[in-house]
Amino acid sequence: MNVFEEIQHRLSSKTRIRSLFKDVHAEDLERIISRMNDVLAEKLEARDKEEEKRQAKIESIEAIKQIMSDRGVSLDDLGALEIEAPKKRRNIQKYTFEYQTEAGDTVQWEGATTGRLPRDFQAYLDRTGKKRLDCVAE
The missing domain is CATH 1.20.5 (Single alpha-helices involved in coiled-coils or other helix-helix interfaces)
Structure with missing residues (x-):
């Protein structure tokens, strides 16, 4: 029983009030x-x-x-006049990246500067210490 319920219980009856305030x-x-x-x-x-x-x-x-x-x-x-706001599109610029696999093949991959990479491309970056933007094909 919380404090409020206890107080309410005590003050809900004249008999309890009398006993509470007798002194x-x-x-x-x-x-x-x-x-x-x-x-x-x-x-x-x-x-x-x-x-x-x-x-x-x-x-x-x-x-x-x-x-x-x-x-x-x-x-x-x-409700009929409500015009839906056009959905905002993320403006992500795509690039064509060029890298070499461990077998020595030159591969081109199109993607962004963020997100996951193909395994071969990630291995190439780790191996050479380059950044993604260093591999952009012009």
Whole structure:
């Protein structure tokens, strides 16, 4: 049981409240009640503000609905007008790379400067210590 549930359980019955405050002076009890009333007033004020915000939204929605009906527009019409944004394409520049296999054959490979490489090309780069861009065929 968490603290809030425990407090709620203790304060939910007059008998439990009496036993809880049996050794408390009347002045202390009045101070506690006054503070609780202050907290209650704050909670009620916050609830009223939220209700006002909700009511303002409802009024705005009703006004928008009225404008739409005056102009003959429905929610379906709004959905039909949505234009899909074109998909962004990755702009990856492709190169033709030229390298030699261990057998001495010259091979050309088309690809980018990032990503995985053919095994032979990777072995060539490791063997020679070159970078990919050093192998671009012109």
